Amino acid sequence: MLRNRVRELRARHDFTQIELAKRVGVTRQTIGFIEKGEFSPSVTLSLKLARELDCSINELFWLEGEEEDEK
């Protein structure tokens, strides 16, 4: 399962889900489902999100289980 820090980084940038959705060209629901981990975005959308949230794609998304390895 794909884990992510979209919610955390979005809050750090003071973006609402709607604002972030507009910036990357998707619906608010898409951001919501990504944050909940119920939808895995495409590489293109992941790159757009990383760009808007000022981080690398590796900081934004990781596979479940790999989180512990990194720590």
Place this chain on the structure above:
Amino acid sequence: MKNDMRVTYPLWQMGSIAILMVLVFIVGSSANFEVYDEGGFMLTFSLGFVKGMTVYVFLMLYLVTLIAFIAKVGKHNKRFPLQKISLLSLKPQEYMDDDELYQEVTRRATQKVYSFFSFALPVVAVFFIMLPISKVWMIISILLLSLFQYLIYYTTIRKYVAED
């Protein structure tokens, strides 16, 4: 997604199909079809008061549903000019491809419908061949399959559009 008619479109279809099923059953079971040896045929309907009134009520219900549906489509097209519903298009109007989430949701829903038909159609075909089923029940069975198709589609997409 609130008030987006592409979401409620399957419900309208299911309602219309349910009304049609009642009409097909009553009219079909009241029809008598005779073919003459010398050529030609005669189709007669014998509807009593109760059946006649039921047909009348359901025809009116169908008409009201149709008018309400067309009015709703008009409202939707005004509210969502980029996602217009066209009654003349061959593409199923319930498809949503606003972004990659909805493309994925539509894919999942249509995949479930495809799986349903790949199982249900052969089963129904076997029943039609093996059992002495009348044309009325054949039509009702096809309408029932169509109703299930919309039910599967709607229950799949509902989770993704309910959060507003």
